[in-house]
Amino acid sequence: MEVYYVPLKEIKKIRQQVKNPIELCKLLACIFRLNTLAMITEAGSGHLGTSFSSIDIITWLWTQEMKFPNQEQEKNSDIYFSSKGHDVPALYSLLIGLERLDYDLIHKLRQLNGLPGHPDVNTPNIATNTGPLGMGVAKARGMAKAYRLDKRQGNFYVLSGDGELQEGQIWESLTQTANNNFSEITLIVDHNKIQSDTWVKEVSDLGNIEEKFKSFGWEVKRCDGHDFNALRKAFEHFRTITDKPKVLIADTVKGKGVSFMEEVSSEDNLYKFHSGAPSKEIYQAAFNELIERANKQLAKLNLAELKLDKVNIPEKVTLKDPEKLVDAYSDELLKIAKDNKDIVALSADLVLDCGLIPFKDKYPNRFIECGIAEQDMVSMAGGLALKGKLPLAHSFACFLSTRPNEQIYNNATERKKIIYLGFLAGLLPGGPGHSHQSVRDISALGSIPGLTMIQPSNEQEVRLALHWAVEKNNLSSYLRIVSIPCELNYELPSDYELIEGRGVKIKEGKDAAIFAYGPVMLTEAIKASEELAKIGVELAVYNLPWLNIIDHEWFKKETKTYSIIFTLDDHYVKLGQGNLISSALAEGNVGKKVFSFGLREIPACGRNDEVLKYHQLDYKSIVNKVKENLRKP
């Protein structure tokens, strides 16, 4: 398919020709939307809705409000960053248009060595890493305090989402920011009233946010976040306030600029443009709206139509009959919940991604939406468990294993039964970047007594794992679930059962064995084994879904004939499953070598194949590493 970019030459021309700041911002914002749309379409994923809702605000800020002194005074530059972070495609598009980022990067969104899916300080003009929510005000206060200590001048503009206000850290930060009169900090709430799945008011109504901010000691203004005049006035007002931090509630529209992206679907009450990439048809329709508006405005100003760059992008590869673990979970949960009336499902604003919609529709009374408030969700699960319910707490693994880390431990000390469901687990997808690549949950939670961690490797094992957690485990479980659809090159035996601490051989081999878990790494392991077979090396492949328990006797027996064992973690090597396997062997002194593969540095952002290769976790790298270690004395 074809996508169209507004080239830098055209943007520069407009920046020179249009003198009226409001007319200029209107045009630039439209152009930045065009390029954001093309970038996300080319990348194959990204956050359109929030990019579009924030784009007018940042256009005004970066072109009219922020001060960037000359080189001598550079230390006094203003700082902008987005706390929600997933609106970064809009910022990239703007930075490229303002020549603060190389134009060539426009084609490298979510690619290796390109523009990460969430902000990262390795990119010029990105002030801080965001993506996990709620950290922005605290980070700005740290920066502002450093400025104060060094007698630097500068304003700090932080954009937050409205759903983001559900995060407790925000409210922690507000108090001390007001108490210390950080008037150099301006928070702008991109109040588009829709969070990842649907309306904020349906997920976790914020109530009167103006009153909330006022009660926390902040100067509050509210305006239309798409009205440049109103934005100008709001910031003018803020300049007169020098004794407290300021917050602008900017009323915006998610997906603003493309008519059909501005609404929650009336059909299923879901917002369709939070993440992902538009189809060919949707791209074309959105492009048509935007280009028409831009050219109309240009005509009004007696300027020429935009000359666009056309780029051909390859069609998305569709997988043949992939396994979808999230769908299997969704389906099995519904079945189990029919008979087990104690089951209560909790969500932290991710009903779609956690496969919870069927459950929510079928058992609305047993479904609890906590909003983006993982700590609240997990402690609420604790309360439910204390009173006899079986709570299932859902989120992305990266958030669930870390944000409510102490809350999960606290629940475990009560020795009640709770099931935690961590989706988007592991290194892939590589596009969202390290804030979303959950590669340390074994470490973060694995030592908790009474919490058993399992990672299923296919749909069948998802169902088995859920049954095991609900029916067999007396204490708590954490199911670590890969979210990307996977074409699998292995099967589990049809009579396969989950037995605590034991795995299953899914490919025979007499020379060495590799232990892995989850669909991504097992697929690479099988491929590696097939490659190695071609050169006469027989590598057995084991699926060991138990992430933090190992049946030592089974393991000893199973590995008796191997003198070399490999482990393959979809996780940091350090404090992952491989370490536990080594320890299991060390006690027995069975005289085997163990080589552990896994992540050794913070995961790169990029296409899935790029990321696997970069970290030497693709099958080719595995083949090389196996060969190399087999040769060692």
Next chain:
Amino acid sequence: MEVYYVPLKEIKKIRQQVKNPIELCKLLACIFRLNTLAMITEAGSGHLGTSFSSIDIITWLWTQEMKFPNQEQEKNSDIYFSSKGHDVPALYSLLIGLERLDYDLIHKLRQLNGLPGHPDVNTPNIATNTGPLGMGVAKARGMAKAYRLDKRQGNFYVLSGDGELQEGQIWESLTQTANNNFSEITLIVDHNKIQSDTWVKEVSDLGNIEEKFKSFGWEVKRCDGHDFNALRKAFEHFRTITDKPKVLIADTVKGKGVSFMEEVSSEDNLYKFHSGAPSKEIYQAAFNELIERANKQLAKLNLAELKLDKVNIPEKVTLKDPEKLVDAYSDELLKIAKDNKDIVALSADLVLDCGLIPFKDKYPNRFIECGIAEQDMVSMAGGLALKGKLPLAHSFACFLSTRPNEQIYNNATERKKIIYLGFLAGLLPGGPGHSHQSVRDISALGSIPGLTMIQPSNEQEVRLALHWAVEKNNLSSYLRIVSIPCELNYELPSDYELIEGRGVKIKEGKDAAIFAYGPVMLTEAIKASEELAKIGVELAVYNLPWLNIIDHEWFKKETKTYSIIFTLDDHYVKLGQGNLISSALAEGNVGKKVFSFGLREIPACGRNDEVLKYHQLDYKSIVNKVKENLRKP
């Protein structure tokens, strides 16, 4: 020394004789204070100030407000718990006086199989485990939701501290509790205006908390929390509110009931009765005030004076010249900060416990108090580091490694330099219980790339570790520091240097080697080695202060002559240092056995010696385990 308890017989008599609820509560509260004072004195530690500020509130609640239906209707009982948790001695004293706990337990505060330092559900009438702050409202909502699902009736009374309101999770919970009209939940803020070190308004002023709660949709009342009439009226009012949750701001006095415990010291601006146990003189003075008041009131009611039980408690053992790691840290920080102007110290309301008072006094501008808001503190540290400062973030290890777990990771992804200081690390002291016994920080943080974890074993190593982190490490460090004073039975070489991943042999031995870290475990290891020497087993003892990195080459060389290696973690065995040692050996296939000792279950609460023994981590247990494993084929 002697302490005096009001025996159950006396309490029962008063409960029968005094009919006026307000007179009764006055008397009971005074008696509960007397017994709380004796319990904490006998235990040797506990939280007096907050127990005394809350005791009038809970006396009124448990005797006048809460409904405990008969057995048939038991499912509809009201529930009370304290979210702050450290006021639990007051609750124990009350529960004992109301015959809801065995009277004998009065002498078992903070002892094994006794009454834990923070609430635990294994104790009758304790509704949930608290101690980590901010979880109460969410837990109550979980319980209330379970009641709703089961059509049970009941009110939920949650007590919180005022400092506790600085925790973000509180604010997460308020929104959804209001949105779902949980009018069965009443939050009572024990607003004593003093947090662990000093005045709340100096740590992190709460501003207008009534307005804050109102803006979050809660029904708000405020009253004197020591005036039973006012408490009665407040709860009467709340019974008329059926469409939203309620919060009572109870104005209280920390240490209420004992004149000299009611004030922050004017000398050093510190509150002296937050935790710890009173001396003989202070006990006596406090007792005198309380008993005089109780007897006066009894006289007014024409009732006999209280007949007390006298208990002799052993004098506190004073250690001979113990090492105090916190003091060494405090001192060395001050020295380093003199030359290194980039150093900024952040605190989460623990200046005293983290040795920060000298720094704060000397460099007020480079000291930042964030209040009980660890997430805010850590992200603020991130902001400071991004702008060239060297932030040192301080808290108890149990909180620092878990509450801001995602924030520490987020900072690490920016690859700036931050130093985290986790105090109260490890299994001891055993008195506060599992919420404060930090035995999973290696696991919780150890896999983060660019975060090096070190645990110093004596004052000398504390100083070296701080220098290493400030001067040698380019990235971030986590110093895990034991807070109890320790009598050490080993020394480090005077020319000892910290070299990344390497340890030091502190006792020779040819038969086997044990690797440990920190003063508690190394002391036990040395004692074990000395015991074993008596039966001809020579056990070498190594101090390996690097918790998440091991120099494989050094390790291989150092352990060449040993076929059996023991590891001793002041941490869960699972995902502790022992696992990393096993992995280091597994790659080399050196044919050694490794046996790892450490925690295998949630730590018990009790006296230090009891707790070590219970978990088989005292030297005698280590001797037995070493002998047993040396005998294995």
